[in-house]
Amino acid sequence: MGAGEFDLIARIRARAGTRDDIVLGIGDDAALLAPPPGRHLVVTADTLNDGVHFPHGTLPADLGWKALAVNLSDLASMGAEPAWCTLSLSLPQGDTAWIDGFLDGFLALAREHGIVLVGGDTTRGPLSVSVTAMGFVDAGRALRRDGARVGDDVWVTGTLGDAAGALALLERDPVGVLRLRLDRPTPRVEAGRALVGIATACVDVSDGLLADLGHIVSRSGVAAQVDVGALPVSEALRASFDEATRLAMQAGGGDDYELCFTAPPEARAGIDAVSLQFGLRITRIGRIMTGEGVHPLDADGRTWSPPRRGYDHFAAL
Amino acid sequence: MGAGEFDLIARIRARAGTRDDIVLGIGDDAALLAPPPGRHLVVTADTLNDGVHFPHGTLPADLGWKALAVNLSDLASMGAEPAWCTLSLSLPQGDTAWIDGFLDGFLALAREHGIVLVGGDTTRGPLSVSVTAMGFVDAGRALRRDGARVGDDVWVTGTLGDAAGALALLERDPVGVLRLRLDRPTPRVEAGRALVGIATACVDVSDGLLADLGHIVSRSGVAAQVDVGALPVSEALRASFDEATRLAMQAGGGDDYELCFTAPPEARAGIDAVSLQFGLRITRIGRIMTGEGVHPLDADGRTWSPPRRGYDHFAAL
Numbered sequence: 001m002g003a004g005e006f007d008l009i010a011r012i013r014a015r016a017g018t019r020d021d022i023v024l025g026i027g028d029d030a031a032l033l034a035p036p037p038g039r040h041l042v043v044t045a046d047t048l049n050d051g052v053h054f055p056h057g058t059l060p061a062d063l064g065w066k067a068l069a070v071n072l073s074d075l076a077s078m079g080a081e082p083a084w085c086t087l088s089l090s091l092p093q094g095d096t097a098w099i100d101g102f103l104d105g106f107l108a109l110a111r112e113h114g115i116v117l118v119g120g121d122t123t124r125g126p127l128s129v130s131v132t133a134m135g136f137v138d139a140g141r142a143l144r145r146d147g148a149r150v151g152d153d154v155w156v157t158g159t160l161g162d163a164a165g166a167l168a169l170l171e172r173d174p175v176g177v178l179r180l181r182l183d184r185p186t187p188r189v190e191a192g193r194a195l196v197g198i199a200t201a202c203v204d205v206s207d208g209l210l211a212d213l214g215h216i217v218s219r220s221g222v223a224a225q226v227d228v229g230a231l232p233v234s235e236a237l238r239a240s241f242d243e244a245t246r247l248a249m250q251a252g253g254g255d256d257y258e259l260c261f262t263a264p265p266e267a268r269a270g271i272d273a274v275s276l277q278f279g280l281r282i283t284r285i286g287r288i289m290t291g292e293g294v295h296p297l298d299a300d301g302r303t304w305s306p307p308r309r310g311y312d313h314f315a316a317l
Numbered sequence: 318m319g320a321g322e323f324d325l326i327a328r329i330r331a332r333a334g335t336r337d338d339i340v341l342g343i344g345d346d347a348a349l350l351a352p353p354p355g356r357h358l359v360v361t362a363d364t365l366n367d368g369v370h371f372p373h374g375t376l377p378a379d380l381g382w383k384a385l386a387v388n389l390s391d392l393a394s395m396g397a398e399p400a401w402c403t404l405s406l407s408l409p410q411g412d413t414a415w416i417d418g419f420l421d422g423f424l425a426l427a428r429e430h431g432i433v434l435v436g437g438d439t440t441r442g443p444l445s446v447s448v449t450a451m452g453f454v455d456a457g458r459a460l461r462r463d464g465a466r467v468g469d470d471v472w473v474t475g476t477l478g479d480a481a482g483a484l485a486l487l488e489r490d491p492v493g494v495l496r497l498r499l500d501r502p503t504p505r506v507e508a509g510r511a512l513v514g515i516a517t518a519c520v521d522v523s524d525g526l527l528a529d530l531g532h533i534v535s536r537s538g539v540a541a542q543v544d545v546g547a548l549p550v551s552e553a554l555r556a557s558f559d560e561a562t563r564l565a566m567q568a569g570g571g572d573d574y575e576l577c578f579t580a581p582p583e584a585r586a587g588i589d590a591v592s593l594q595f596g597l598r599i600t601r602i603g604r605i606m607t608g609e610g611v612h613p614l615d616a617d618g619r620t621w622s623p624p625r626r627g628y629d630h631f632a633a634l
Contacts, residue, residue: 047440128445130405
């Protein structure tokens with residue numbers, strides 16, 4: 001089971017695949033890549049640590065999937081086309097079976113989105129996965145956080161709170177259907193790309209809807225109202241929790257990796273078309289106003305108070 | 318002392334700096350970058366873990382320096398011009414003083430080489446630093462591992478074994494002069510760029526000279542002889558160890574971050590010029606032959622046996 005770093009890298013290299021724009025992939029001191037002329041390079045990096053970003057004991061294949069998914073989700077929120085990634089993997093021991101399982105999940109998602117692993121390293125240490133993902137977007141067309149305008153609608157893809165629900169159920173229902181949303185989130189890459197030219201601002205929901213929408217309003221210099229009752233809910237989440245609990249999960253739970261975006265009312269038909277094209281629920285949940293901050297409202301138009309705002313991995317310190 | 322992730326990111330963002338080719342840096346879901354037309358993008362990723370890649374208790378500023386240095390060294394070995402990097406930092410607690418110290422070291426080296434931090438994340442977890450560095454090289458001009466040819470000389474920059482010596486002295490001489498070579502290695506970025514068009518193959522010495530030269534010969538389909546007595550040695554290393562011990566450190570010790578490269582004999586004058594230009598010792602240590610493997614020879618031309626071949630962070634498992 002114990003394998004050296006070079007053995008692990010050889011296993012990864014043998015399965016990494018390639019693309020026409022990769023001049024030199026894994027196996028040298030660095031990768032050589034040919035970016036497409038005239039497009040912007042989109043770069044994001046995210047780390048998952050054992051027991052912090054995923055439950056201890058998560059299957060290697062699920063962890064491989066999720067480590068790439070959270071980075072693809074950042075590319076999605078910029079409207080980018082995924083291209084290349086690097087992987088830095090710290091493992092308590094050089095376990096080839098573990099690596100093979102990890103690659104099963106990582107590469108299944110990579111193939112789905114045409115992104116290829118071009119480098120990285122494996123090291124000894126507490127279990128931790130760092131991925132840097134790169135993609136392209138036409139110059140001046142990226143979906144940024146700072147483009148929301150007063151009068152825009154606020155939208156969100158998919159359903160919210162499922163990952164938070166799965167975490168809450170971890171002890172008594174560790175293999176429930178919600179667990180899939182925690183372990184194998186779906187990055188909304190195609191939807192993000194289709195929203196280029198439609199959305200005015202976009203963010204992915206990794207820290208919780210209200211917290212992430214907060215990034216849009218602060219960067220855009222506007223405020224947002226959110227109809228908490230309009231937040232999309234899965235049947236599985238509805239069936240598992242009372243209303244107050246699940247609303248808190250929908251508004252504040254992290255790890256959903258849906259896209260929250262803004263767009264002017266004239267774009268509603270275009271957004272419906274994107275929804276139909278990808279069979280992806282896209283729900284209007286609020287509006288952009290003058291002012292600052294995110295203002296969640298209940299069905300009676302009164303301020304709804306979240307028991308917890310977002311999910312900060314340092315907040316418990 | 319306890320700070321949230323957003324506070325830490327704000328501290329990093331305030332000091333990150335910028336370049337003309339950064340359209341959007343830290344602060345969105347991803348960075349937007351404008352690669353220069355017609356050049357190749359060079360990408361490398363390396364992680365440092367507490368107690369594995371640096372001694373527990375290393376000063377934050379030294380760790381910041383080293384985390385960037387090991388990645389710049391990979392860019393150097395490709396002959397690349399550094400441009401952008403991402404940083405994923407796992408910390409046991411959100412300690413602002415620690416972050417400020419870390420940034421002091423990281424950014425001092427970044428400024429020296431014109432590389433700018435464009436993204437990443439801070440997370441809670443055992444101390445670990447993952448950096449992905451990006452740079453440029455003219456298409457077709459990168460220094461790769463696979464270009465060594467029979468008859469080439471083998472060269473190495475600087476001196477070897479100093480970091481291994483510092484590690485060996487850690488208990489009884491923790492602040493000796495060799496410690497600087499362990500904590501603040503000098504990536505040979507300018508030398509690497511100057512060797513484009515001169516060197517036929519290049520690798521950086523991170524795992525130990527014989528092991529890293531082994532990558533060149535296996536990728537190039539050749540063999541190498543190395544005159545162990547010719548390996549460059551610092552006065553500090555010579556003064557600290559007996560000859561057999563320090564030769565083993567020079568031949569097999571990791572973490573030196575010098576460049577080992579090959580070049581035809583006609584290039585000797587050009588290499589001397591690079592050495593003079595940068596005031597950097599560059600030593601001829603062997604030659605490329607037909608066959609396979611790396612063959613270290615003693616002063617009598619007999620096979621020299623290293624007590625330890627290279628430094629594999631998984632080897633002790």
